[in-house]
Amino acid sequence: MFPVSPNYGSGCPCFPTPCAQAVLGSTSTPVPCPALPACVPPGVLPLSRRPPAWGRAARQPPGLPLALARAFSNNKILVELDESSGVATMKFKSPPVNSLSLDFLTEFCISLEKLENNRACRGVILTSAIPKIFSSGLDITEMCGKSTEHYAEFWRAVQEMWLRVYGCNMVMIAAVNGSSPAGGCLIALSCDYRIMVDNPKFSIGLNETQLGIVAPFWFKDTFVNVVGQRIAERSLQLGALHPAPEALKLGVVDELVPEEKLQERAAAVMAQWLALPDHARQITKSMMRKTVLDRLISHREEDIQHFISFTSKESIQKSLRMYMEMLRKKSG
Numbered sequence: 275m276f277p278v279s280p281n282y283g284s285g286c287p288c289f290p291t292p293c294a295q296a297v298l299g300s301t302s303t304p305v306p307c308p309a310l311p312a313c314v315p316p317g318v319l320p321l322s323r324r325p326p327a328w329g330r331a332a333r334q335p336p337g338l339p340l341a342l343a344r345a346f347s348n349n350k351i352l353v354e355l356d357e358s359s360g361v362a363t364m365k366f367k368s369p370p371v372n373s374l375s376l377d378f379l380t381e382f383c384i385s386l387e388k389l390e391n392n393r394a395c396r397g398v399i400l401t402s403a404i405p406k407i408f409s410s411g412l413d414i415t416e417m418c419g420k421s422t423e424h425y426a427e428f429w430r431a432v433q434e435m436w437l438r439v440y441g442c443n444m445v446m447i448a449a450v451n452g453s454s455p456a457g458g459c460l461i462a463l464s465c466d467y468r469i470m471v472d473n474p475k476f477s478i479g480l481n482e483t484q485l486g487i488v489a490p491f492w493f494k495d496t497f498v499n500v501v502g503q504r505i506a507e508r509s510l511q512l513g514a515l516h517p518a519p520e521a522l523k524l525g526v527v528d529e530l531v532p533e534e535k536l537q538e539r540a541a542a543v544m545a546q547w548l549a550l551p552d553h554a555r556q557i558t559k560s561m562m563r564k565t566v567l568d569r570l571i572s573h574r575e576e577d578i579q580h581f582i583s584f585t586s587k588e589s590i591q592k593s594l595r596m597y598m599e600m601l602r603k604k605s606g
């Protein structure tokens with residue numbers, strides 16, 4: 275048996291029986307496997323294992339009624355797919371503040387994977403169904419007073435969420451309709467484009483140092499790739515939460531719009547991005563993000579061990595407990 279290509283996986287149409295192109299060194303009759311595009315330059319990994327699409331959403335199977343919108347919702351995320359435009363919306367609805375719990379992260383990854391595997395979907399808009407909050411970041415209760423096994427499972431889920439969003443083949447747009455600290459900011463930073471509601475009461479940033487914790491290297495890398503080294507360094511050290519107008523000035527978000535225009539503007543920007551041939555845009559995206567993605571992929575277990583030993587320290591537990599206490603007192 276010949277080894278299969280590292281790109282080969284459940285996203286390939288020939289899975290689980292690898293076709294000739296998926297099998298390295300095979301001499302059998304070649305059957306083109308679109309999951310392994312020959313046009314991907316050496317050293318550039320396809321972002322996800324899904325076959326590249328090019329104008330896919332415009333095609334309707336002949337004889338079938340036009341399926342306009344499909345919705346599925348589990349618990350914490352409402353997903354709506356408009357098959358005519360190829361655009362899905364993932365709306366976070368996990369009260370009170372869309373914190374990224376293990377359950378939320380698991381549902382997020384499953385929902386995104388479902389969309390990736392749906393050939394009708396080419397772009398995803400991430401937004402919130404909770405007024406004034408995009409996401410409050412990682413659920414702090416998942417990092418307090420739990421077992422090391424739990425910390426490992428939780429951190430793997432956080433990594434998985436980032437790898438999926440940052441490495442996603444589809445166009446990802448964050449429609450940030452509320453505050454977005456830490457992990458919430460990371461989700462937005464991992465998208466291709468960020469539109470935020472023009473309200474100075476909403477803020478966004480990686481505020482980890484304010485909790486007495488440290489943003490991991492891949493949070494930092496993602497931030498640097500968006501705003502550059504100097505702004506990232508100052509903002510990260512200060513644990514700054516930038517009000518929307520400041521976030522625009524620093525490049526943390528790409529544009530501000532009035533709240534009532536947010537969804538319309540996100541759809542318009544998405545249409546611009548989807549006007550490009552998918553394969554060219556996807557390969558370009560992969561070229562820009564590969565180094566940063568590879569860094570976590572090749573240090574994933576080490577990163578989990580770092581997280582466990584860091585989070586298990588009594589001093590860190592104390593900081594997190596005090597922070598939660600402060601939040602509870604504030605909320606009344």
Ligand SMILES: CCCCCCCCCCCCC/C=C/C(=O)SCCNC(=O)CCNC(=O)[C@H](O)C(C)(C)COP(=O)(O)OP(=O)(O)OC[C@H]1O[C@@H](n2cnc3c(N)ncnc32)[C@H](O)[C@@H]1OP(=O)(O)O
Nearest residue numbers: 373410411412413414415453455456457581584601602605
């Ligand atoms: C050698 C180097 C080693 C390095 C190794 C590194 C290892 C890795 C280290 C660990 C890295 C972890 C990275 C962490 C990332 C994160 O995302 S941490 C989370 C940060 N989030 C925040 O700071 C946000 C906190 N919340 C708020 O500021 C506000 O709640 C809000 C979002 C602005 C909303 O305000 P408001 O509408 O007024 O709601 P509140 O009343 O404040 O909250 C309502 C209830 O929700 C609870 N809550 C809020 N946020 C969280 C949260 N993130 N997790 C869990 N729970 C949260 C809040 O306590 C209230 O609860 P009740 O009082 O019970 O109602």
